[in-house]
Amino acid sequence: MTASIDSEIDRIDSLLPQTQCTQCGFTGCRPYAEAIVRDAAPINRCPPGGARGIARLAAALGREPLALDPTCGSEGPRMLARIVAADCIGCTKCIQACPVDAIIGVGKRMHTVLPSLCTGCELCVPPCPTDCILIEPASSLPPWSDADAQAARRRFEARRARLVREREDNDRRLAGKVADKLAHARAAVREHAGDDPDSIAARRRQAAIEAAMRRARERLAARGGGPGR
Numbered sequence: 599m600t601a602s603i604d605s606e607i608d609r610i611d612s613l614l615p616q617t618q619c620t621q622c623g624f625t626g627c628r629p630y631a632e633a634i635v636r637d638a639a640p641i642n643r644c645p646p647g648g649a650r651g652i653a654r655l656a657a658a659l660g661r662e663p664l665a666l667d668p669t670c671g672s673e674g675p676r677m678l679a680r681i682v683a684a685d686c687i688g689c690t691k692c693i694q695a696c697p698v699d700a701i702i703g704v705g706k707r708m709h710t711v712l713p714s715l716c717t718g719c720e721l722c723v724p725p726c727p728t729d730c731i732l733i734e735p736a737s738s739l740p741p742w743s744d745a746d747a748q749a750a751r752r753r754f755e756a757r758r759a760r761l762v763r764e765r766e767d768n769d770r771r772l773a774g775k776v777a778d779k780l781a782h783a784r785a786a787v788r789e790h791a792g793d794d795p796d797s798i799a800a801r802r803r804q805a806a807i808e809a810a811m812r813r814a815r816e817r818l819a820a821r822g823g824g825p826g827r
């Protein structure tokens with residue numbers, strides 16, 4: 599991607615509401631911005647941005663405004679998630695789904711939504727096994743603003759960076775364990791150098807571990823040499 603396309607995508611992304619709700623059909627606001635810049639998507643697919651958002655995109659790109667595509671959803675008031683405490687079993691699935699880290703709680707304990715951080719994206723609702731997350735109008739809060747959008751983007755990016763770090767740490771931990779196993783397997787092969795069942799089993803084990811390491815390296819290479827999003 600060239601620097602100029604990249605900065606154009608940044609410019610269009612900065613006009614989007616940053617709820618990361620995926621209603622546009624993309625995995626988040628920036629992928630939608632990229633599709634708009636590349637003429638792969640029209641400018642009317644963002645319900646949270648609504649008519650005002652479409653007008654801003656049209657002005658920024660020198661295009662005609664369009665009506666919001668109803669297949670993406672409809673424009674509405676700012677919404678908030680609320681967890682019904684009595685029904686929460688503390689499974690943490692909602693925390694894993696929330697793109698902006700707006701839910702707090704630990705395993706097997708009640709979870710809570712932080713209203714000032716919640717974008718109302720609803721992504722926490724489907725994974726909840728007890729259906730105890732309600733999405734309600736945020737009547738106590740002002741309408742979603744540009745400042746809210748930029749803060750949500752910062753939280754989204756911080757979360758993404760944290761997930762990458764956690765995945766890298768996990769990969770390193772696993773790689774260390776596999777290296778230990780391989781060292782033991784090689785020692786066993788040295789110890790059992792004949793054709794008896796123990797020797798054959800030791801060689802098979804070493805070969806299986808080496809094959810697993812090879813597959814892991816190939817998977818890592820396929821996702822660009824390191825953990826992705």
Ligand code: SF4
Nearest residue numbers: 618619620622627644
């Ligand atoms: S806020 Fe708009 S652009 Fe961002 S993910 Fe949702 S629909 Fe797509």
Ligand code: SF4
Nearest residue numbers: 696716717719720722
């Ligand atoms: S708490 Fe739910 S609705 Fe609110 S931002 Fe997180 S995932 Fe979206």
Ligand code: SF4
Nearest residue numbers: 686687689690692726
């Ligand atoms: S997904 Fe539902 S049950 Fe699980 S912690 Fe979140 S609110 Fe509680």
